Amino acid sequence: MSPVNTGVVHWRQSLRTRIALWSALINIVLLLALAVATAWFARRVIFADARRDTIASAQEAADRLDASLRAVAITTRGVSDLVANSDLDPQELTTTLRAMVLATPGCAGGLIVLEPDGTRTTPYARYISASGPARDRDFVADGYDYRRQGWFQRTLSAPDGWWSEPYRNETAGGIWMVTYNRPLRPRGKGVTTRGMVSLDLPLAELTGNFESLAHLPGWRVSLVAPAGTLATNPDVSVAANLTLEQFIRRSGRSDLLPTADAARLRQPLQLVHTDTLTGETRFTVVEPVGQTGWSLLVAQAYPLIIERLNQALTLLLGVGALLALVCTLLVRHLAKRISRPVEDITAAAASLANGRYDLPVPSQKRRDEVGLLARTLEHARSSIRQHLDAIEEMSAARQKIESELAIAREIQLAMLPAARVIDQDDRHLEVAALLEPAKAVGGDFYSFIEGSEGLLWFAIGDVSDKGVPAALFMARTVTVLEVAARTGGTPSQVLAEASRRLVDGNDTCMFATVLFGQVDLRHGDIVLASAGHDAPLLLHADGRHELVPMESGPPLGFEVSGEFPTWRGRLPAGATLLAYTDGVTEAFDPQQVAFGLERLRAILGAELTAQAQCEHVIAQVHQFAHPAAQSDDITVLAMRLRQDAKETGPC
CATH class of the missing domain: 3.60.40.10 (PPM-type phosphatase domain)
Known part of the structure; x- marks a missing residue:
């Protein structure tokens, strides 16, 4: 296969080999000075880069979480407004609820409770499962006293929707869930709450938004529910049902107290602290998840950052020493022969920069990097000419569309x-x-x-x-x-x-x-x-x-x-x-x-x-x-x- 097709030049014909003969012994000193300066500078900036990476990763994960939670809240709000301001019969309520459950990504099930009023003589309280009608549940027919449940009473008195803490749903097969609850309240002042709507979301749907981040070496991710419960943490299971403050007291992690305050106040926080148990220095970011009340904690360990820094410095010093050794073999007598085609290519590039696309690029028949560069530049020249022609056609088409819209405006106004x-x-x-x-x-x-x-x-x-x-x-x-x-x-x-x-x-x-x-x-x-x-x-x-x-x-x-x-x-x-x-x-x-x-x-x-x-x-x-x-x-x-x-x- 020819070099034109592969883009690979034999080392004896390589421009790299020829340029290597151009260098002088002074480059050895420059390379060593560059290596020392880079090592000094890298140590200062790599920590700042790692912090920015942690902050950006936390914000990105929080944005994904916020999108998932808002999708559930928006769907629930739409169904709540529909049911609260209309008189749907039980079949229509069931159909609406099932459509809501199936249309919400990751939703495990939903509940509508509608109390009797002037037009409805019997209550409606049905749970619809995403797994199918076999897992549906009619609270009224089952004799389940939902009115005495704390979540029902809280929803009736709540001014708006609210997220529950994580809980284990045995009906769904022992899956940990979170629920978004919203009251059914018609529009207007002084109205009576008619019931509630809720959607169940598996906790795994939330943790999936940052699962890849949590598995990175040296990274730790925790998710805190609106009331402070640890929904996920690398040191404690959600089944422990601990709040972040309880976990800090029991584990003796006093270095995390500022993160608990930030999560409770729904405020962002960036904290450098030392683990009181292991002595490890970490950089922790607390990122509120939108306006949902949830908070995300992302931490990165400093020892891992230092290890990466040492690896980079070692590689830099090794490469610098190798380049210094190669520079000793430099020969300058081929300068004119090698630089001439490069100058020709530079002149051709300058012509392109000045808008002259009619002159072909020289040195296209060479078999080294100069020839490969010349052919690439010639391809770019041809592409630019094609793009300019396409732009002219698009401009003409746009003018035609604008003209047709102007005519349509005149016709509409004339009507x-x-x-x-x-x-x-x-x-x-x-x-x-x-x-x-x-x-x-x-x-x-x-x-x-x-x-x-x-x-x-x-x-x-x-x-x-x-x-x-x-x-x-x-x-x-x-x-x-x-x-x-x-x-x-x-x-x-x-x-x-x-x-x-x-x-x-x-x-x-x-x-x-x-x-x-x-x-x-x-x-x-x-x-x-x-x-x-x-x-x-x-x-x-x-x-x-x-x-x-x-x-x-x-x-x-x-x-x-x-x-x-x-x-x-x-x-x-x-x-x-x-x-x-x-x-x-x-x-x-x-x-x-x-x-x-x-x-x-x-x-x-x-x-x-x-x-x-x-x-x-x-x-x-x-x-x-x-x-x-x-x-x-x-x-x-x-x-x-x-x-x-x-x-x-x-x-």
């Missing part, structure tokens, strides 16, 4: 209805709206649909995303609303029909909040219905303003619903109805302060037309948020009723 004035006898309804997407295209929308006999349908909404997916779902939502409105009925009926149609084929689980209404210009009557959207503001002619006191149904797209409460009122002459999306109230300035509803109320002007009102609101939002980038679509819709003054005839 929205223009401002208008609808006249009915002496009444004139100004209708206007403005939409500014956060990206090229967005998910906010509004619509005006004129009906017969002075009726006007209007809608404003916000899709649960931004960009192209939100724009497509927005177009579908607007179409469904317009079709439903033209078939007649109340705003509540229109939203119910839209709810039914938008659920079909919504595999991406997108949803939209919508405020839908109808205005009767003949009398100024307004009928409103909301699908999870913010209530509008009513601005009177004298400057008074109020939030329309209306209830809301669920957003469109999640599930079919017919419950959309209707609000009926009247738009007085000179008054303005202002609707908006959350891009207005949730616009943030550089200090992450939201624009808010109160600031929106303060900037409204009763004398402004509907169009001017929309422009004024959006201008104020941008002025408030500047220079922070727009984070959400902004949409404002205004309707203002004007009435001509009645002419008074001659007496």
